[in-house]
Amino acid sequence: MAIRPYILAETNWKSLKNASFELAVLPWGATEAHNYHLPYATDVYEGEELASEAAKHAWEQGGKVIVLPAIPFGVNTGQSDIYLDINLNPSTQFAILSDILTVLNRQGIRKFMIFNSHGGNNFKALVRELGLKFPEMFICVSNWTKVFDRATYFKETGDHAEEMETSLLLYLKPDLVLPKKEWGKGNAKSFKIKAFTEGWVWAERKWSQVSEDTGIGNPAFATKEKGEQFFKDVTAKMGEMMLDLCRADISDLYE
DSSP, X not given: OOOOTTBTXXXXXXXXXXXXXXXXXXXXXXXXXXXXXXXTTHHHHHHHHHXXXXXXXXXXXXXXXEEOOOBOOBOOGGGTTSTTOBXXXXXXXXXXXXXXXXXXXXXXXXXXXXXXXXXXXXXXXXXXXHXXXXXXXXXXEEEGGGSSOGGGXXXXXXXXXXXXXXXXXXXXXXXXXOOGGGOOOOOBOOOSSHHHHHTSSOOOOOHHHHBSSSOBSOOTTOOHHHHHHHHHHHHHHHHHHHHHHHHOOTTSXXX
């Protein structure tokens, strides 16, 4: 496999010694159960592959983007009793981000994107605080799951190890997906109090009380072909966004 110059983990000092980049992208996933059939690193694989392909799209059009190694652990506070679901507290995430941004800022890379790949990660409050700490930098968060209306691609709804994620993994890592006979149904309970289901009141879900198989959403109609089309469309659009960020003047972002 050829070295991809926009992937930090693959490139080398010979290439980087005199290089300069406009945008650094940090994929951030999680290590957690994904129904019975998907790997614990599902969010990591998705984040790495989607960020890399989007960066390729931008790079090939002249965008100076570098993808950092993915963070494999996310906020899993609602899954403390699910075996080996690894939790990072938001305060730990803030410390990690602060250290990374200190390096980037010192070295003149002033545009930074958190490429979020896990629903339990919520970076808005952290980005607000980091913005005060690093006023010279432009810091943003992307959520690839929200780029398109999933109903355009997938029959079943859900938000964890459902048809969409299963389709993506069938395309990206088919050897890590168990046979279909092993797939759980992804049945999930909802709050009895209506306000929580309407979305204007929020509380963290206790995962083992909500789902029997750790999935939320039926994966039964997942296919590799659906995953491939979704992957290509998402990365093309996100690649254009990365290119726009590379070209942007962060002192002149509004109209």
